[in-house]
Amino acid sequence: MLLGGKALAQDAPDLAGGPNWTPPDLSxxxxxxxxxxxxxxVERYQMLIxxxxxxxxxxxTLEPQDGSSIVSSALxxxxxxxxxxxxxxMGRMSDGLVKQGGLTDVRQSVYGDLGIDNAAWWFPEALGAYSWGEAxxxxxxxxxxxxxxxxxxxxVAAAGADLAWPGTVADADLNELNAxxxxxxxxxxxxxxxxNKGSSPVIWGQNRQGWELLNIATMMEQLGTNWFDEQSGQFAFDSEACVEAxxxxVTKPYELGIESKLGLGHVVNVFAAGQAALGIGNDAAAGEATAVGLSATNVVLPSLVAGQAPKFVGEGGWGFEIPVGAKNEAGAIEFLKFMTTYDAQFIWSGIYGGMTPACRPVAKSSIYAGxxxxxxxxxxxxxxxxNTRFMGHGWDPQINEMVQPIVDLLREGKSTPKDTAAELQRQLTAQQQRFARS
Structure with missing residues (x-):
């Protein structure tokens, strides 16, 4: 991979499968x-630019856009x-642009031209967020x-040294199972x-409020059921896999008395407020708790299937696209080629002190070496x-906001897992049909 001989990360790991880009003169x-x-x-854009x-x-030339209107402004x-x-x-925010034929397919002009081995270079979830079929x-x-x-x-320290958990595994021994x-x-x-239910405030064993759609989709995936079929536009919530998820x-941790529905909205708030020993559903909970003086780390969720490395469904993240009709498409292609390089990916991944990278080799970089x-x-x-795949394209983004209120009825004892699964199927299918007609 060529970057004008000026690599940012001198400790770059194995770059096999990466792009072979020679920067052109765009004077x-x-x-x-x-x-x-x-x-x-904006800070990362400026560093990349x-x-x-x-x-x-x-x-x-950077022209920052308001987040609430960036998609409509692009249209x-x-x-x-x-x-x-x-x-x-974000890739999952781009369905409308793709539906309008408004984004350039860069499969050949960027990836093919640079000879990238996509399977070796990218984590599947990240690239999946920008993939529609073969495009x-x-x-x-x-x-x-x-x-x-x-x-x-x-x-953990107060509970004693005999606890069995993944946090005791040494870095050199980490793998997809023991993490x-x-x-x-x-x-x-x-x-x-x-x-500790005797403390004030009560410290519950865990909290898993918020991000329910990803949680349910992941557990269904582990049980061999795809939550949403892109080809048919159909959900699979009316399934045994969804009921078990x-x-x-909800049902098992509530019956065990290790979780209760709290009034702080979602797990990040609950965990940072010191009201749960484990925060599940958003990995940012550990960082937010650390920011307010608590000591926290992350380990990986288990699989529902014994002995199986856990599989996950993710929503993907941000990335760079070329709108159809760009005045300087050739220059834009070179910028996207630059964005495939280790150095560009390294720059972005430093956001928030270390974001989950899209590029596999960056995961081994100094960003995460502390x-x-x-x-x-x-x-x-x-x-x-x-073992993480993208959750898929073509579903109405409003569905994200509809899931928690339905699941909350289960938390409140007003529904059963089977009835909740049926209600998810009914309400989300109706919303998806409205979305398809719009």
Missing amino acids: GQSIRMWGLNYAPH SKFQELTNGTV TSLASRNPPDVLCL IHGVPVEGNAHSGVSVRLDL AFASYEQMFEFAARLQ LQTL DGPLSQGQRRLHTAGP
């Missing part, structure tokens, strides 16, 4: 970029025939699977040991990357 050329008007993103300009002598720019040359957008409509820069269990280390709890039974027993998500609990947790989470 006198300008590229318009749209991205999210959000400080951590600076490196790209250094390598190519071209000019990139408007296509209709007015004045789109940006490069667009930074690839962008370059990913992150993954977002929420495969972790955030753990309060102060509570995770061996079973849900082991995790529930661990949570029970850590909880709901039993594990000895602190969060860095150790990130290395455990990376073992799940090869």
Whole structure:
């Protein structure tokens, strides 16, 4: 891989399968970029732009966009025939643009031209978020699977040294099996040991509120059932797999007395407030708790299938796309080629102190090499990357917001797992039908 001989990360790991890009001279050329008007993103855009300009002598002009309207603004720019040359957008937010024929397929112009071995270079979830059938409509820069269990280390220390959990496995021995709890039974027993109902506030064994769709889809995947079929547009919530997922998500931990529905909205808030020993559903819980003075790390969720390495379904992350009709498509293609390189991926992955990378070799980089609990947790989470797939395209994004209220009825004892599964199928199918007609 060529980057003008100026590699950012001198400790770069094995780069086999990566792009072979020679930076062109783009003197006198300008590229318009749209991205999210959000400080951590803007900082990364500027770092990437600076490196790209250094390598190519071209000019990139950043035009930050409001997150609530970036998709509609992109659609408007296509209709007015004045789109940006490069667009930074989540893959799962791009269905409407693809449906309108508004994104360029860069499968050959970027990936093929650079000779990238996609299976070796990318984690499957990340690239899947930009793949529609055989077409690839962008370059990913992150993954977002929420495969972790955030753990309060102060509570572990207080509980004693005889606890069985993945946090005792040495870095050199980590693999896809031992970075995770061996079973849900082991995790529930661990949570029970850590909880303290006599404290103020009460410290529950675990909390799993929020991000229910990903939780349910992941457990259904482990049981061999795809939650949503892209070809037919059909959900599979009316299945035994969904019923078992709901039993594990809610019924069992509530019956064991290690979890209760709390009024803080979702797991990140609950965990950071010190009201749960384990936070499940969003890997950011450990970082947010650390930011307020708690000691926390991440390990990996178990599989519902004994002895099986856990599989996960993720929502993918952000990446870079080229709208159809870009004024400088050739320059935009070079920017996306740059974004496939180790150095560009390394730059982005430093966001938030270390985001789940899209590029496999970056997972071995110095970003995640620290000895602190969060860095150790990130290395455990990376073992799940090869077994994580993207959740699929074509479903109505509003469905995300519909799942928690339905599942909350189960938490409140007003429904059963079987009835909850049926209600998910009924309500989400009706919404998907409305979406398909729109």
